[in-house]
Amino acid sequence: MKLATLKDGTRDGKLIIVSRDLAQAVSARAIADTMQGAMDDWDTSAPQLQKLANDLEAGTAQNVFAFDPQKAAAPLPRAYQWCDGSAFLNHGRLMEKAFNTPPMPDFETIPLMYQGGSDDFLGARDDVPFVSEDHGIDFEGEYGVIVDDVPMGITPEAAAAHIKLIVQINDWSLRGYGPREMKTGFGFFQAKPSTAFAPVAVTPDELGDAWRDGRVHLPLNIEWNGAWFGHPNGREMNFSFGELIAHAAKTRRLRAGTIIGSGTVSNAERSVGSACISERRVIELLDNGTSKTAFMRFGDSVRMEVFDADGRSIFGAIDQRVVTA
Numbered sequence: 001m002k003l004a005t006l007k008d009g010t011r012d013g014k015l016i017i018v019s020r021d022l023a024q025a026v027s028a029r030a031i032a033d034t035m036q037g038a039m040d041d042w043d044t045s046a047p048q049l050q051k052l053a054n055d056l057e058a059g060t061a062q063n064v065f066a067f068d069p070q071k072a073a074a075p076l077p078r079a080y081q082w083c084d085g086s087a088f089l090n091h092g093r094l095m096e097k098a099f100n101t102p103p104m105p106d107f108e109t110i111p112l113m114y115q116g117g118s119d120d121f122l123g124a125r126d127d128v129p130f131v132s133e134d135h136g137i138d139f140e141g142e143y144g145v146i147v148d149d150v151p152m153g154i155t156p157e158a159a160a161a162h163i164k165l166i167v168q169i170n171d172w173s174l175r176g177y178g179p180r181e182m183k184t185g186f187g188f189f190q191a192k193p194s195t196a197f198a199p200v201a202v203t204p205d206e207l208g209d210a211w212r213d214g215r216v217h218l219p220l221n222i223e224w225n226g227a228w229f230g231h232p233n234g235r236e237m238n239f240s241f242g243e244l245i246a247h248a249a250k251t252r253r254l255r256a257g258t259i260i261g262s263g264t265v266s267n268a269e270r271s272v273g274s275a276c277i278s279e280r281r282v283i284e285l286l287d288n289g290t291s292k293t294a295f296m297r298f299g300d301s302v303r304m305e306v307f308d309a310d311g312r313s314i315f316g317a318i319d320q321r322v323v324t325a
Contacts, residue, residue: 001053002200003028003165004316005035005073007123012036013073017053018200022316025067026056035076035201039256042148042164069316072199074121075167076146076257082118082195083248084142084171084261085111087239091266091275094282101182111239111247114187116171118259122196124318128172129325130193130298136175137296137322139224141275141304143216143234144169144261145241146201150254159249160214160242166207168198168220168306168315169261175278175295198304198315206314214240216306218314220265222275223303224296229280230273232265296322 002020005013015028015035031048032038038045055061086092089108096103104112122128130137146165154162177191210217216234223229239247244260265275274280281291296302305317 001050002202002206003035003038003049003075004067004200005075005077006071007073011078013077016067017049017056018067019056020206020312022067022069022200022313024056024064026052026061026064028052036079036257039076039146039148039164042256046164069199070125072125072316073123074197075165075199075201076197076259077121079118079121079257079259080255081258082116082261083113083244083258084116084263085113085239085244085247086263087111087237087244088263088266089238090236090268091264091279094266094279097282097286100179108238111244112263113244113247114192116188116192116195120194122194122320124197124199124316125320126196127321127323128194128196129323130174131325133295133297134176136173136178137300138173138175138277139222139275139296139302139304140169140171140173140264141220141222141230141232142169142171142262142264143167143220144259145245147245147254147258147260148256150245150249150258152249152251152253154246154249156214156240156242156246159245160240162245163204163214163241165201166204166211166216167201167259168304168318170196170302170304170318170320171261171264172196173276173278196318196320198306198318200314200316202314208308210308214242218306218308219272220275221305221307222273224277225300226303228273230275232267232272232275234262234265236267237262298322298324
């Protein structure tokens, strides 16, 4: 099934079920007011939500309305926890060159992860405000998962069973802050402003065979100002989502609604392009001795979308414009 949150003037919006073709929707209020409410009692709410989703597909649901992604918030407009990994080692190695940092010990065996701000997520069509173009405005296309309650010390195999929803993410970054914050040892803070999400979160079964081994085996299509930028595939994650969840839960339990990100989708094959500007700039530097692609300017737009084997949009599109704060 596919779930979304409509803006209604409150911080958490209202939960709705969206049809597979993203054309229609129905309120889930009789089951759960909000996405967080559904996650808090997933074992009870999920079967009821699935029944309503089946009714929507069958044309028997009541009070159906057209789904408008312009009115959608992030599926979880705010979350108790947002942990973003760096599961694509190709991207990580390139970023070491970008930040001029030494190779990370255990880089290939222990996932990198930071804890991002989760109090103010952006909807897929929201304008994105920034203070200055000089801060190095960059987009980052990612996949992510939303879990129910996860116990501390769980194994990667057991952790995979706690994945309830899959999301697609634009993890906005300000590259001008990155080098200093990396060197402090405390990690990202100002370099990571509010993160944006595609309008719809989906249960793993919606991906069919494209969801296997704890990875999304689909390309993430990215356009910058209407021009193709990349379509890297999520299958090249070096750490699965089960491994990322287990890493996050190594010394703490994770509460329902925690979001775990894959990090920037990145492939070794350069012809597929990139999911962020910084990666393209590093490739240019390595190939030509200089980076020619500038970061985003006010008025620029970025679009991200994932399609199934039949060409149907899965999560809906992230389509955002950079504006002056």
